Amino acid sequence: MLSTSLCSLPSELLSLWHNYRLPILLSTVALLTILRIVVHLRQNRERLSQSPVPGSPAQLPESKDPLLLAPGAVEKVAINDGHLEDIAIAEPPLLRSKPGPKRVIGSRVPRQASRRTIEFDSEEDRIQPVIFFSSLSGTTEEAAKTLVKDLDAWRGASTPRVLQPQLHDLSYVDYDDFFVSPPTSAPSTKHFYIVLLPTYNIDTSLDPFLEHLKETHHDFRIDTAPLSGLLGYSVFGFGDKEGWPTEEEGFCSQAKEVDKWLARLTGRKRAFPLGMGDVKSDARQRLLEWRLGVQEVLRDIASGKGLGEGIPGSGAAVESDEEDVKDAEDDGAEESEAPRKARKPKKSARVDDLEDLGRMVKSSTSGDPSGPLAIDFTTYKSTSTAAPAPLKEMVPASSPTYAALTKQGYTIVGSHSGVKICRWTKSALRGRGSCYKYSFYGIASHQCMETTPSLSCSNKCVFCWRHGTNPVGTTWRWKVDPPEAIFAGVKEGHYRKIKMMRGVPGVRAERFQEAMTIRHCALSLVGEPIFYPHINEFTAMLHAERISTFLVCNAQHPDQLAALQPVTQLYVSIDASNKDALRKIDRPLHRDFWERFLRCMDILREKRKEMRTVFRLTLVRGFNIDEEVTGYADLVERALPCFVEVKGVTFCGTSTSAAAGLTMQNVPWWHEVRTFVLALNDELNRRGLRYGLAAEHEHSCCALIGSEAFRDAEGRWCTRIDYEGFFRCLESGKPFGPEDYRGPPTPEWALWGKGGFDPRDVRVDRKGRVKEVN
Missing domain, CATH: 3.40.50.360 (Flavodoxin domain)
Known part of the structure; x- marks a missing residue:
């Protein structure tokens, strides 16, 4: 029986072989291939050439010299294929086997820290x-x-x-x-x-x-x-x-x-x-x-x-150069190589300065602007006999307001004043165009200081480019800094920020030197300048150093406006022509804001006899443009200002403005501003008021309507200011009017219809590329 089974075994194996020979053969081939690959990977491949790499030894030395491990040495390590590579060089080696190219090695200097490395x-x-x-x-x-x-x-x-x-x-x-x-x-x-x-x-x-x-x-x-x-x-x-x-x-x-x-x-x-x-x-x-x-x-x-300090604190110029773009790319590519300091965790919100055109703020500080406005209790009599609380600082150094304004590029002076250089100052230093005030009034933008003795304001305008970071109030309830300290502080802060620009690419040396002498002061930075109790003493100090003064107020402080001594040019912001529109766009804190506004119009008419007065109209589509030409003409007829500036709003992009209904759709185009100016000028002429189209600055979306009193005998517009004539009139002690310091004829390129861009400068886009001026 056993022999019979043994005899049948070969036939069964043969049958199995015939039935499964193909899978067995394929599996065997696959297994052998895998084994071959594994063995091959675990062994070093033979070099095709035994010649050494140029500039490197053919093989490692038997024993390493201690000098090779010292700083500046090169250690050779064999890679898998036997090739020798440099893996660490601290500094150029003192001993070389063969001469080679000079090699300078070290850590990359960070962009902002480079000035402090030495x-x-x-x-x-x-x-x-x-x-x-x-x-x-x-x-x-x-x-x-x-x-x-x-x-x-x-x-x-x-x-x-x-x-x-x-x-x-x-x-x-x-x-x-x-x-x-x-x-x-x-x-x-x-x-x-x-x-x-x-x-x-x-x-x-x-x-x-x-x-x-x-x-x-x-x-x-x-x-x-x-x-x-x-x-x-x-x-x-x-x-x-x-x-x-x-x-x-x-x-x-x-x-x-x-x-x-x-x-x-x-x-x-x-x-x-x-x-x-x-x-x-x-x-x-x-x-x-x-x-x-x-x-x-x-x-x-x-x-x-x-x-x-460099430029970060003052805000970088909007326009950039190839040098700036290249450095930004290098910083991003090699940031990990540069030593970095510990950074504070970033907050979820940020506060940017949207005075620099072209930047859109993606987020801002939280707040509910739709909530009830602050109530003015100043018109009620107090029955309390308690001792008054000690006065506090308006902007303490430890407050979030101080941090927000500093982040936007302000230098806070004392407890309630500030100074900052605007984008037009930086642009003029680089020969890329000046502010519209240069086209209209001859102000050299690189010699203009923008400051305010009061960071507080009594309005919360929806288009404010300070994002609501400045304090607000209806009465002065803070500690008062002396005007001498403010004057010295703002000059020091301005010059310090100008010096920060000397390393910026494209800054012109001659204009930088001129910028180190202040010739003009724009009291319009933020807040309400005439709110400061000693505003007259402050402007007198500016005039004593022959610095012209351009003061802007919001027509909410008639008593302070009436007491104001002559300045070179007095502005009043006219943001709406009727009560309802003014409430929506300026959001004033005073309950009697419209009565205050009209009183300021009457005071401005009296001020017209002793100084240049200007209406500043900020056009916001959907708020104060449509069907308001007649209302604006009524205000002009009531105050009779020397000039009317009409400017399109600059969108600030903050959450507060969005909640108030302000978006990019509310920013008018230049042709819309021109249409409005033509309509307003026609309405003024229809009423027999002697005004005309004087000048424009298309780059700022701004136009100027002037009184016919500022034409010379030949009919040419003379909107510019004779600054030395103003100081002579001021120092004479005799009464004088705005016509007494009327300047030379307005340049041809600044007149209405000419664009208003200084031909000596070069207009560029945000990337520093030259733009054609039509």
């Missing part, structure tokens, strides 16, 4: 100015030698910590010695670069120099900012306006390029704006102004002040 000890350290120049005809060389003599004479007399300047011709220096890393010297000696360059339309030594700066910045072996060890730098360019009338056509173009690339290589340590001079006209004067500015920077550094 510590300067005002007691021990010295400043070494290094002056570079390039010259073909010898003109720039002569200017450089004169600059050396002038700086040497200046430093010996006032700043002993500044060493004698060194002079180098860019045609003969080794760029690697100066423009890949700062020159080597004693630890207590810190370098400051000064570069003087002409502009040529032929190939010169400047071309390889520019190419070297570009290659250094883009070289992956070198830090993004290898020259961050410098204290700072500044560039001056010589050009010929006969060959290149404008900067866009090539005037001082090579100096601008060097200034831009040095900004990147130094980590944005532009110590003073790029200076430019025409060799056939103003080069000597421009060089003198630029040198004085550089000397001031050197003095600040020598005293331990460094390059200043």
Whole structure:
């Protein structure tokens, strides 16, 4: 029986083989393939070539020298394929097996922290100015030698910590010695670069120099900012306006390029704006102004002040340059490499400054603007005999209001005053256009200080670009700061913010120098200036230093308005032509707001005899445009102002304005503003009032209607102000009127229908690209 089963076994196996041979064969092949792959991956592949990699040893040394593990050494490690790679380099190795390219390694300098990476000890350290120049005809060389003599004479007399300047011709220096890393010297000696360059339309030594700066910045072996060890730098360019009338056509173009690339290589340590001079006209004067500015920077550094705070506190300019965009991209790409400080957790809401046009606020502080307005109890008699509570500060330093306003770029002075530079000041410094007040009245925007002695206001306007962060009230119930302290504080704060702009790309040196002398003061920053109890003393201090005054009020404080002494120009905000519209758009806190408003109209008519008066109309579509021309004409007929400014609203995008019904749909277009102005002018003429279309500033969406009294004998508009004439009238002590300090004729480009953009400036978009002006 057993033998029979054994005999049948081979036949059964054969039957199984015939039935399942194909799956068995495939499974066996698959298993062998998998085993082969596993064995292959666990073994090192043989090198195809035994020749070493250029610049690297063929094999590891038998034993490592301790020097190789010290800082600055290179450790070699074999990768899987046997190739040797550098895995760590702290600094350039002292011992090299073969000469190789210069390698500069270190951490990238953060954009904002770059100005503080070099510590300067005002007691021990010295400043070494290094002056570079390039010259073909010898003109720039002569200017450089004169600059050396002038700086040497200046430093010996006032700043002993500044060493004698060194002079180098860019045609003969080794760029690697100066423009890949700062020159080597004693630890207590810190370098400051000064570069003087002409502009040529032929190939010169400047071309390889520019190419070297570009290659250094883009070289992956070198830090993004290898020259961050410098204290700072500044560039001056010589050009010929006969060959290149404008900067866009090539005037001082090579100096601008060097200034831009040095900004990147130094980590944005532009110590003073790029200076430019025409060799056939103003080069000597421009060089003198630029040198004085550089000397001031050197003095600040020598005293331990460094390059200043930079621009974050004052708000960055809306328009940007290629330099700004590039740096922003670099910051985003390499943020993880830079040492970062511990950051405070961000709040869910933010407060931005929407005075800078083009920025939309995505969120804002919470609040319910639809709730009941504050009640004015000041008209009721109090029966309480309790002692009055001690006066508090309007804006304490520990309050959220202080933090919000500071974040928006304000400098809080004392307990209730503030100062800030507006976007037009920054724009004028860069030659990108001035405020409409320059077109209409001749105010130099870069010499204008925007301030207020009272941060409090009695309105909560739906279009307020302060987002409701300033305090409100119907009566003054706070501590009062003396006018002398406010005057000194706002000037100091303004100049400090102007100095923050000297490292911004595109700032013109001559305008920067002019900006360091205040000539105009706009009392319209935030709040209600005439609310301050000592407003007359404050304006008198401004006039004593020959600073013109442009005061804006909201027609809610008739007693203070009646007591106001003459100012250069008095504004009254006219945001609506009837009671209901004024309640909706201004949201006043006074219960008798309309009666106060009308009283101010009557007072303004009397003020018209002793100072220039202006109606400021802010048009908001859906609130105060449709079918309100007649009401506005009634107000003009009642107050008879010298001028009527009509301006489209600037949308602030906050939650409070949205709850009040204000959106982007309420912002009128320029053609809508023009249509309204034409209709209002026609209505005034129909009533026999002597007004006419005077000027416009399309960039601000603003137009000006003027009284015919401000035409000269030839019929030309004279809307500008004779500021010296105003001060002469004021100092004479005799009565005078606005016609007594009427200025010269309004420029042709500023008149109605001409656009109003200064032809000396260049209009750009938010990315710094030039825009065509129709």
